[in-house]
Amino acid sequence: MPVSVQAENATGEHLVLNMGPQHPSTHGVLRVILELDGEVVVKATPVIGHLHRGLEKLAEHMTYNQIIPLVDRMDYCSPLINNLGYVLAVEKLLGIEVPARAQVLRVLLCELTRIQSHLIWLGTHALDMGAMSPLLYMFREREEILDMFEEVWGARMHMAYFRVGGLAADVPESFFRRAKTFLAAFPEKVDIYEGLLTQNPIWKQRTQGVGIISAEDAIALGLSGPSLRASGTDWDLRKKMPYSSYERFDFSVPRGNRGDVYDRYLVRIEELRQSVRICEQALAAMPGGPVAAQDPKVVPPEKQRVLTTIEGLIHHFKIMVEGFTVPAGEVYAAVESPRGELGYYIRSNGGSRPYRLKVRTPSFVNLESLCKMAQGQMIADIVAIIGSLDIVLGEVDR
Amino acid sequence: MKDALIQIFGDKLLGIHEARGETTLEVRPEDLTDVARQLRDGDLFKFVFLSDLTGIDCGAGQFEVVYHLLSMAHQKRVRLKVRLSGARELPSVVPVWPAANWHEREAFDMLGITFSGHPDLTRILTPDGFSGHPLQKEYPLRGEN
Numbered sequence: 374m375p376v377s378v379q380a381e382n383a384t385g386e387h388l389v390l391n392m393g394p395q396h397p398s399t400h401g402v403l404r405v406i407l408e409l410d411g412e413v414v415v416k417a418t419p420v421i422g423h424l425h426r427g428l429e430k431l432a433e434h435m436t437y438n439q440i441i442p443l444v445d446r447m448d449y450c451s452p453l454i455n456n457l458g459y460v461l462a463v464e465k466l467l468g469i470e471v472p473a474r475a476q477v478l479r480v481l482l483c484e485l486t487r488i489q490s491h492l493i494w495l496g497t498h499a500l501d502m503g504a505m506s507p508l509l510y511m512f513r514e515r516e517e518i519l520d521m522f523e524e525v526w527g528a529r530m531h532m533a534y535f536r537v538g539g540l541a542a543d544v545p546e547s548f549f550r551r552a553k554t555f556l557a558a559f560p561e562k563v564d565i566y567e568g569l570l571t572q573n574p575i576w577k578q579r580t581q582g583v584g585i586i587s588a589e590d591a592i593a594l595g596l597s598g599p600s601l602r603a604s605g606t607d608w609d610l611r612k613k614m615p616y617s618s619y620e621r622f623d624f625s626v627p628r629g630n631r632g633d634v635y636d637r638y639l640v641r642i643e644e645l646r647q648s649v650r651i652c653e654q655a656l657a658a659m660p661g662g663p664v665a666a667q668d669p670k671v672v673p674p675e676k677q678r679v680l681t682t683i684e685g686l687i688h689h690f691k692i693m694v695e696g697f698t699v700p701a702g703e704v705y706a707a708v709e710s711p712r713g714e715l716g717y718y719i720r721s722n723g724g725s726r727p728y729r730l731k732v733r734t735p736s737f738v739n740l741e742s743l744c745k746m747a748q749g750q751m752i753a754d755i756v757a758i759i760g761s762l763d764i765v766l767g768e769v770d771r
Numbered sequence: 772m773k774d775a776l777i778q779i780f781g782d783k784l785l786g787i788h789e790a791r792g793e794t795t796l797e798v799r800p801e802d803l804t805d806v807a808r809q810l811r812d813g814d815l816f817k818f819v820f821l822s823d824l825t826g827i828d829c830g831a832g833q834f835e836v837v838y839h840l841l842s843m844a845h846q847k848r849v850r851l852k853v854r855l856s857g858a859r860e861l862p863s864v865v866p867v868w869p870a871a872n873w874h875e876r877e878a879f880d881m882l883g884i885t886f887s888g889h890p891d892l893t894r895i896l897t898p899d900g901f902s903g904h905p906l907q908k909e910y911p912l913r914g915e916n
Binding site (some may be wrong): 421422425427429430431434465466468592593594595606608613614702703704705707714716718720728729731733737738741770771 | 790791793795819820821822823825827828837839841843846848850868869870872873874881894895896897898905906910912
C-alpha cells in the first residue's frame with residue numbers, strides 16, 4: 374500500500390489530489406491518488422487494502438462448510454453468486470453430482486441476486502452523478518427481492534443458503550408465487566428506470582465518451598463481466614462455459630461497442646431484462662426431486678431426522694464439527710458474477726480444510742483498469758468511471 | 772490439447788497432467804516467459820486472458836506460483852505452474868499479460884515471492900510498515916508476531 378504522495382513530474386505544475394478513502398463516490402473505502410494538470414487527470418493510482426480481512430488465511434483454518442458464510446461477505450451485493458462459485462469448486466474436487474432441482478433453483482436465486490446487485494449499482498451510480506431519484510425506485514424493487522430471500526431462508530443479504538452438494542433446504546411454495554408476481558411486473562420497472570436516464574441529456578453528457586477502453590486493452594488487463602462486454606467482447610461464462618444448468622436457458626448476452634461509461638450502463642440495463650427471462654424459464658420448468666445430493670459423507674441429514682433420531686443427530690454433529698474430507702488435488706471453478714469472472718482456486722491436501730483457497734475476484738482485477746480509463750479524463754469523470762466499473766470493496770480487498 | 776502441448780513445448784515441460792477436466796503444465800522459472808508468450812500467441816492456444824495468478828507456500832521453503840489462463844477463442848482453460856525452491860524469485864509476466872500487475876503485487880505481499888522485472892513491486896493489501904507475509908504457513912493466524 375505505500376504510495377508516495379509526490380508528483381512524479383516534479384515541474385511543480387501538477388497537483389496531487391487525494392481522493393478517499395472516506396469519499397462517498399468510491400463505493401466503500403477506496404483511495405485514489407490523482408495527479409492533475411488543471412482539471413485533467415494525468416495519472417490515477419488506486420490504493421486498496423483498507424478492507425482486507427485476511428479471508429484466504431482464515432479459510433485455511435476452517436472446514437469447507439464454515440467457509441460458505443465467509444465467501445458471502447466478500448461481494449456483499451451478490452452473496453449467493455459468491456456461494457455458488459465456491460460450492461461448485463468444492464463439488465468439482467469431490468466429484469459430486471448436484472440434483473437437477475438444486476441446479477435450477479441455484480440459477481433462479483442467482484439471477485434474482487444479479488438483478489438486485491445491478492439495482493444497487495445503478496441506484497448508487499446515478500446518485501454519484503447527481504440523480505437522486507433513481508436510487509429510491511431501485512431500492513423499492515431491491516427490497517422486494519430481499520423480502521423474498523428472507524422468506525426462503527430467513528436472511529436477507531448473507532443467506533449462506535447453498536451447500537456443497539445442493540441447497541440447505543427446499544424453498545417454500547409461497548416463494549414461487551411471489552417470484553412470479555415480481556418478475557411479471559419488473560420489466561415495466563426497467564422501462565421506468567430507462568425513462569429516467571437513457572435519453573436524459575445530462576446523463577448522456579456525463580457518460581458518453583467517458584472512460585473508454587478498447588476490447589484489446591480490456592482483455593489484456595483482465596477486465597471481465599459487463600465492463601468487458603461493453604467494449605464489444607462477446608464473453609459471458611454463463612454462455613461460453615456454462616455451469617449449474619445454464620446451458621438449458623435461452624438468453625442473450627448484451628454487448629456495447631464504444632466501451633464507455635454509457636455502454637456499460639446500457640449493457641447492465643439489458644442484463645436486468647435477460648435475468649428476468651432466465652428466472653421465468655427456471656420457474657416454468659422447475660424440476661422436482663431432492664435439493665441435495667445423496668452423499669451421506671458430505672451432505673448432513675434432513676433437519677427432521679436430526680431432531681427426531683439419535684443416528685441423525687450424530688451424523689449431523691460429525692459433519693458439522695469435523696467437516697468432510699476432500700480428496701487431494703486442485704481445481705479452479707469460475708462463475709459469471711454481476712461484476713465478472715469470479716473464480717475459486719482450491720488446493721486440497723486431502724483434509725477437511727483447504728490447504729490454500731485463492732479467490733479471483735472480478736472487482737480486484739477490474740479496478741486495475743481504472744488507471745487506464747482515467748488517463749486524460751476530467752476530474753469529475755473519475756466518479757463516473759468508478760461507478761461504471763461497479764466495484765465492491767469487500768471483494769477487492771477480501 | 773495435451774498432445775499439442777507436448778509437441779510444441781517438448782522438454783520445456785516438466786510435467787503435464789489432466790485431472791477433473793483441467794490441464795496443468797509445469798515449467799522451470801527460466802522457461803516461464805517463453806512458454807507464456809507461446810501460450811498467448813500460438814494459434815492453437817490463444818490464452819490471451821490471464822484469469823488468475825497466485826502463489827502457494829508448500830512448506831519446507833518450497834513455493835509454487837500458479838497461473839490460470841483462459842482462451843476465449845477456444846473456450847479452454849489451462850493451469851501453468853512454476854515450482855520455486857531456494858530463491859523465491861521468478862520473472863514477471865506483466866510484459867505478456869498486463870493483468871498480472873496487481874496479482875503479482877498481491878503474491879509478493881502475501882507470500883514474499885519476488886517477480887523480477889515488475890514495474891512496481893510494492894505491497895498492495897497490507898498497510899504501510901507491515902512486516903511479514905501473511906499467507907506463508909509459519910505466519911500465525913492470530914496474536915502478535
